Amino acid sequence: MGGYLKMQTPATQAKWLYNARFPPPVYRAMQLADFDFHLPEHLIAQQPPERRGSSRLLDARPSRPLCDRLFAELPNLIEAGDLLVFNNTKVMKARLFGHKASGGRIEALIERVLDEHCALAHIRSSKSPKPGSLLEFDGGIRAQMEEREGELFKLRFSGSLNVYQILEQTGRLPLPPYIERAADAADDERYQTIYAKHQGAVAAPTAGLHFTPELLNQLQANSIRRAEVTLHVGAGTFQPVRSENIAEHKMHKEWYSIPAETVEAIKETKANGKRVWAVGTTSMRSLEAAAQNSHLQAGEGDTDIFITPGYRFQVADGLITNFHLPKSTLLMLVSAFSGVEHIRATYRHAIEQQYRFFSYGDAMLLTRAEAT
Numbered sequence: 001m002g003g004y005l006k007m008q009t010p011a012t013q014a015k016w017l018y019n020a021r022f023p024p025p026v027y028r029a030m031q032l033a034d035f036d037f038h039l040p041e042h043l044i045a046q047q048p049p050e051r052r053g054s055s056r057l058l059d060a061r062p063s064r065p066l067c068d069r070l071f072a073e074l075p076n077l078i079e080a081g082d083l084l085v086f087n088n089t090k091v092m093k094a095r096l097f098g099h100k101a102s103g104g105r106i107e108a109l110i111e112r113v114l115d116e117h118c119a120l121a122h123i124r125s126s127k128s129p130k131p132g133s134l135l136e137f138d139g140g141i142r143a144q145m146e147e148r149e150g151e152l153f154k155l156r157f158s159g160s161l162n163v164y165q166i167l168e169q170t171g172r173l174p175l176p177p178y179i180e181r182a183a184d185a186a187d188d189e190r191y192q193t194i195y196a197k198h199q200g201a202v203a204a205p206t207a208g209l210h211f212t213p214e215l216l217n218q219l220q221a222n223s224i225r226r227a228e229v230t231l232h233v234g235a236g237t238f239q240p241v242r243s244e245n246i247a248e249h250k251m252h253k254e255w256y257s258i259p260a261e262t263v264e265a266i267k268e269t270k271a272n273g274k275r276v277w278a279v280g281t282t283s284m285r286s287l288e289a290a291a292q293n294s295h296l297q298a299g300e301g302d303t304d305i306f307i308t309p310g311y312r313f314q315v316a317d318g319l320i321t322n323f324h325l326p327k328s329t330l331l332m333l334v335s336a337f338s339g340v341e342h343i344r345a346t347y348r349h350a351i352e353q354q355y356r357f358f359s360y361g362d363a364m365l366l367t368r369a370e371a372t
Contacts, residue, residue, distance in 0.1 A: 030309055032244045035335065036326050037347055044178055045360035048190040053212040056355060058364040060346040061318075062338050068353060071210045071363055074320070080223035081274040083265055085316070087205040087282045088228045090196035092164070093171030093188075096121075098137030100129060108137070109174060111152055111202060111234055112255070116162040120152040122235060129153065139170035164199055174202050176359050177238055178325070191359070200232035200255065206322045206359040207280030227265040229286040231256040231303075241327055246308055251329065256286040257300035266296060266315065275317040275367075281330050284337075287315040307333040309340055319366045323350055323357040339369040 049055050057074060059067040069077075078084070094110040106125040113119045123129060129145040135155070136142055143155040157166060173183040173191060183191070193208035195216075219226070236252025243249050266276050266287075278284035289303035290296055291314035306329060319337055324330040335343045346364065355362045 030246055030340075032241055032246055032327055034340070035246075035328070035331050037344075037351075039326060039351065039357060043351065043354065043357050043361075045356040045358060046179055046181065048186075048209070048360045049356075052190065052194075053210055053215055055210050056362040058346065058350055058353075058355060058362065060338070060342070060349075060364045061367045062342050062369050066346065066349050072215065074215065074365070075218040075222045075224065077365060078219070078222070078224050078277065078318075079274065081225070081269070081272055082277060082318075083225045083227055083269040083274065084219065084277045084279055084320075085227050085229060085262065085266070085283045085287065086193075086195060086208055086211075086279045087231050087233075087286065088193075088195055088197040089201040089205060089230050089232050089282070090199045091173065091192055091201045091204050091233075092199050093167045093173050094202045095172040095174050096137045096141065096167070096170065097172070098135060098141070100125065101134040101136065106135060108135070108143075108153075108155065109202060109235060110163070110167060110171070112232070113163045113200065114154075117157050118146075119155050119157070119163050120149060121155050122151070123153045137170065139166075141166055141170055174235075176203060178358055179360070195228075197228075198230050198232075200230075202235050203233040203237050204359065205231070205233060205280045205282045207283075207320050207363060209360070210363055211279075225265060225269070227262040229256065229258050229262055229283055231282045231286045233282055237330070241329060246332065249306065249329070251304040251306040253302040253304045254282075254285075255300070256289060256303055258286060258290040258296070258298050260298040263290075263296050263298045276315060277318040277320060278316040279320050281319070281321055281324075281333050284316055284319060284333065288313065291315050307336050309336045311336045313337065313368055317368055319368075320363060321366065322359065322361050322363050323347065323355060325358065334366060337368055338366045342369065 053071060055071045057069045057071040059069050096108040099105050104126050109122040110119045111121055131147050133145045143157045146154045146156050157163060173187050175183045191204050232255045234252055234254045239252060241249045269276055278287060285305055289305045296315055321334060
């Protein structure tokens, strides 16, 4: 080895000797257990706060001390000229109940509307319906199961009503599995953002549930700008990660759309040296999915982007989000954004201070670790 080293240039010799003395660190692939934590059951919010917008906000921007605040303080924490990007998806009343022609009970959760009379659905029944099976749902709604598409069933509904009309007339709002009660009339309003526009989601973009008309007006008065994207949140958002090696996890696909005016607003914000804030992980995933070719592009399509520690963010500088489930892909996303150890400390603080967790829970304010 000494003879080999003498043959190299002085610069190469110095580099070799440095690496020999100080070898680069060996990074362990992150495991599912790295994203586990104990959450007391009573901290899982089963009901929305009494008044929309009255939630707490944990100011958890890296490099700053953690600070307990109220969500109503948000306009004072974002700078004039910054841009907030909202997901304007609307939750469908996607649950249908009925029976097969054979008499067995059945529940369908519409995952995606394909056209006026066809949809893909998750089916829960004692036996999966076979192609050609007739299904009868409450309200006299009939459908035929045409074929399987992976874990989903393609249903064709008969009659004059389109799928959205059927769901609005006879469907029930799907609440997350950790909310241990049936949806009621109050949920029809509270499990929907005030700016929801485009039907297609089976779960709410929950960071947006905190915003009220008054808060949006205050943001505007403070010269904080708004833009919108659409990502129809699928039931896969609640799908557990089963692989201990998280790199082996396969993400579900969700449809998203980025308007040209949103791309222009982001470019203008960046050019002015201001920050882009994603309101929720669904807005974040939409923006990052649309920037996979190294620059943000307007358009629409399906994304199965899976963001884990080590990912280099392209668009958002800040994130407003709720607290997420242990071992979830969303917890991995926020850990990638603000740092694994920082998120662990933030969650420990949130539990100690009795913050409410998940969809109807409180929120936190984060910035990108390298952008603080």
